[in-house]
């Protein structure tokens with residue numbers, strides 16, 4: 001078909017894959033209940049993690065914004081929009097998880113350990129977490145779909161089960 005096969009850059013792939021254990025770590029060491037935040041050491045380490053997470057996301061977003069998608073040039077407009085929507089939503093929702101976490105931590109720090117505002121932000125934090133699980137699932141299903149389509153989108157980013165060039 002003469003289709004140019006785009007490979008994401010080494011930095012693009014590194015940022016994409018480094019994020020997976022970073023997010024996994026954030027989920028793994030999640031706060032189980034807000035009373036744990038009475039431990040000042042834990043509160044500070046959670047806040048620092050959220051700031052590092054945010055800075056990483058911002059850097060990745062700025063770098064990747066100027067990169068092209070690996071979707072083939074004949075991809076339909078609706079599919080291009082859908083891909084962009086899922087990718088952009090992932091950045092928004094992940095940012096929201098970190099910012100709401102920082103909001104919870106700040107309120108706790110200021111002594112507002114109960115009340116409607118804190119409960120609402122915790123609710124938003126958890127809602128955003130459920131949302132990101134849906135988005136990541138859709139994203140992985142889409143990647144598998146492309147692998148089956150054999151259009152080289154998978155191999156542009158994923159280092160295993162690579163497509164063979166005929």
Ligand code: HEM
Pocket residue numbers: 016019020023060061064065068069070071083087088090091136139140143153154155156157158
């Ligand atoms: C924490 C989990 C993941 C997140 C948050 C995520 C997020 C993203 C985002 C935002 C992009 C757009 C490029 C960028 O800004 O970096 C992207 C591209 C891509 N991801 Fe993921 N990803 C995840 C896991 C995976 C997994 C497990 C696979 C495959 C099994 C995968 C396959 C791909 C592929 C093939 C692309 C390239 C799409 C294109 O060029 O248009 N991702 N990912």
Ligand code: HEM
Pocket residue numbers: 023026027030031032033034037043046047049050053097098100101102104105106122125126127129130
């Ligand atoms: C990027 C950083 C963060 C990630 C990835 C993250 C992740 C999570 C996850 C996965 C949950 C459980 C959601 C659920 O089961 O529905 C959770 C709950 C929670 N997180 Fe975070 N979080 C982050 C930052 C923070 C920060 C900075 C704080 C506060 C200092 C915080 C405080 C809480 C609280 C209070 C809950 C609710 C616990 C409960 O069920 O009562 N999070 N977070």
